Amino acid sequence: MSENTYAAKELGGATRRQVLGGAAAALLAAMVGFKAVYAQDKTLKVGLIMPNYDQLRWRNADQAFFEKEAALLGIEVLAQSSEANEALQASQVENMLTQGIDILVLTPVNANAAAGLVRKATAAGVPVINYNFLIDQADVVCFLGRDAVEMGEKIAQAAVEAHPTGNYIIAAGEESTSVARETRQGYINVLQPFLDKGDIKLVSDQFNKNWSTDTARAQVENALTKNNNDVAVVLCGNDGTAYGAIQALQAQGLGGKVWVNGIDAEPRAQELITEGLMALSNFTAFDQMGVEAAKAAVAVGSGQPIASNAVVNNGAKDIPWIKILNFNVSKDNLEQSAKDYPWWFAAKS
Structure with missing residues (x-):
């Protein structure tokens, strides 16, 4: 790496x-x-x-x-x-x-x-x-x-490569923090051309106080209801908000079918990546x-x-x-990340 x-x-x-x-x-x-x-x-x-x-x-x-x-x-x-x-x-x-x-x-x-x-x-x-x-x-x-803007751009670029069209959700983190605001800005930087062309539609976009798993779950639940479960990607502010998003998706039988990211690559996020429920998590x-x-x-x-x-x-x-x-961690480099950062990762082969 x-x-x-x-x-x-x-x-x-x-x-x-x-x-x-x-x-x-x-x-x-x-x-x-x-x-x-x-x-x-x-x-x-x-x-x-x-x-x-x-x-x-x-x-x-x-x-x-x-x-x-x-x-x-x-x-x-x-x-x-x-x-x-x-x-x-x-x-x-x-x-x-x-x-x-x-x-x-x-x-x-x-x-x-x-x-x-x-x-x-x-x-x-x-x-x-x-x-x-x-x-x-x-x-x-x-x-x-x-560099949280750069981090957001890396994540969003991976998302649009996987899904260049469709309905997107942004479940951002705590608005009072520069990381949450700038990560979202990185998302928008990449998404804007697709939004302008109409290829991607942003159907829900909000910050989640204290990086709350519960409010992120509620946000995604509401967006799924309003859009008849037609969602391609959920861009999340961190692993915690991603956990909420994944819970909402699983409740609708959409676990692993909708692209979701985390940030921080916590052990639980690593498990979700291995299980195919999370596409990637950015690690610092x-x-x-x-x-x-x-x-x-x-x-x-x-x-x-x-x-x-x-x-x-x-x-x-x-x-x-x-x-x-910072770099994105997915199934492709999870094992190598575990070798490079054994104090944090517990990759499953």
Whole structure:
């Protein structure tokens, strides 16, 4: 498995994102606007806040690999989950600041409202590394995440190759997150020419709060009813929304007959791919993401350049973007993916 996700590319609708040109996008030496926040003889204390533990990735992948790399680098980690609760996350940030953290690595529950948390941290002299969901209008030092527009385009391209005509549903994720909005934008980028020609009709298109399996199931149920079960493709925001879509399809005897994708390639999604109920699930190298976040924390803490491969504008400024690998996983490459990422995949041959 090899894929150069860092190639310079102009993405339709992705005006806020820019990948660096050059040979496979040479590393950007992006000096952050903070002096060294800790002495060389002092252990760096980093607060790590995950949005929830409901999705397997947060505890089993992102946090696990961050903590593993942090141990190698001699970083002290205070890790918490916000249980998808904005008020709890705000309280956790305040609590970590009182505990004297040097750096905050924040995955926002609500990226649209998290700029206030960033202001609170920076006012206390604590720089913030923005993880996974881009925080609008925030003075963060860098962003780590996949290119969600590109990811959506990869998924939608596979869908239209399989079904260039027919009724489509988009069961997107949590609207307050950049990943959900930009994944949907990637879908639309690919679908638009087909929509314009009338080859594809978008019969249902909505975001699902908190990435809810239940609301995604209800959305697909309603769309099936209104269209007499005439649906070719359901483009989903993540594996959780895909589970709901598949439940709705199975109830109508359409399991495996309608093209459905997931995102994150959770173990259950891998089983559904093997069973033929899910066409593919896009996987992000969460191990790389956790490791790079720990390295970025050390760089920020010591006043060194952050090694990034792109730039993203969050509405306030251009910031270094550590862009993470993503690729589609289907029956064709599930076994190879298990070999490449054995800590996550449990492929069945």
